[in-house]
Amino acid sequence: MPAHFLQPFPDVGQIRVTREVTASEDAAIVMECGALHRTGVVGLDRSPVVNIDHHLGNTRYGAINWVDESAAACGELVFTxxxxLGAPLTKDVATHLYLALLTDTGSFHFSHITARSFEIARRCVEAGADPQWIARTHYDSSTLGRVRIFGHVLNGMQLDETGRVALLTLTSETAAASGVSHDDTDGIINFPLSVKEIEAVVFFRQAGPDWRISLRSKRDIDVGAIARTYGGGGHKNAAGCTATGELAPLQKHFISLVVAETDKPSENKAIETASHTKSNPQQADPQEASTETID
Known part of the structure; x- marks a missing residue:
């Protein structure tokens, strides 16, 4: 999460940012990270690692691995x-846990949300977390540069031939000229998904010789499987990876992979079709019911 979004939250000043773990540490707890190399932290091999995560494809790199892929957010695991431990759920702790739930579930949009997600949110609110303050503090703290780069990137949005997959691009040159950081582009990938016809988004961000590729999708379109093929990770509807090469061929390749995923039969569509046919038998030929799809 971008650092400036965290500043108003309780006790953030106590966090010490480091890129290296020393041998004097008793343990290193790594959260929200599917593979150790993705932390960007040096020296994690010097201490026992406790791996706490909920992402599909986690490599179980820790001395202790607590990976629950059914959890909608790491905040759920922390709450558990x-x-x-019998630790008290104070107002400050509840505030941070609610923020973790809010951001890790895409504001409670993603498909892996369960009743437990809302139960934990309820417990946090009962303990003093203020949903309105948290949402406004997090989502209404943009910089002017961030808003402008959103406009620039979205203005350059392209669609594939089917009109179902959107492509966003941000080069290092454009980012430098705008004076924005990597954090300032956080969340931009979600905007195209508000368009009814768009089912998936691919966002290319240049980082030195590499391209950081973020993937988002709706319903049963599994972009996480694509990311894992390229050493990345994430969830079915939100994932990412890194690739090196010429931009145009990379974009063409990843768009084709995402389009292939959108063309796969949808389990949800099959369920909807069966339900529709059962309740409206006169509207569908029984022999065709198994292949009919309803959006």
Missing amino acids: LLEA
């Missing part, structure tokens, strides 16, 4: 740990 606090319960097991």
Whole structure:
């Protein structure tokens, strides 16, 4: 999460940012990271690693691995740990946990949300977390540069031939000229998904010789599988990876992969079709019911 978004939240000043773990540490707890090399932290091999995550494809790199792929957010795992320890759910702790739920579930949009997600959110609110303050503080803290780069990137949005997959691009040159950081582009990939016809988004951000590729999708379109093929990770509807090469061929390749995913039969569509046919038998030929799809 961009650092400036965290500043108003309780006790953030106590966090010490480091890129290296020393041998004097008793343990290193790594959260929200599917593979150790993706942390960008040096020296994690000097201490026992506790790996806490909920992403598909986690490589189980820790001395202790607590990976629950059914959890909608790492905040759910932290809440479970606090319960097991009998730790009090103070207002400040509840505020951070609610923020973790809010951001990790895409504001409660993603498909992996469960009843437990809302139960934990309820417990946090009961403990003093203020949903309105948290949402406004997080989402209404943009910089002017961030808003302008959003406009620039979205203005350059392209669609594939089907009109279902959107492509966004941000080069290092454009980012430098705008004076924005990598953090300032956080969240931009979600905007195209508000268009009814768009089912997936691919966002290319240049980082030195590499391209950081973010993927988002709706419903049963599994972009996480694509990311894992290229050493990345994430969830079915939100994932990312890194690739090196010429931009145009890379974009063409990844668009083709995403389009192929959108063309796969949807489990949800099949369920909707069966339900529709059962309740409206006169509207569908029984022999064709298994292949009919309803959006």
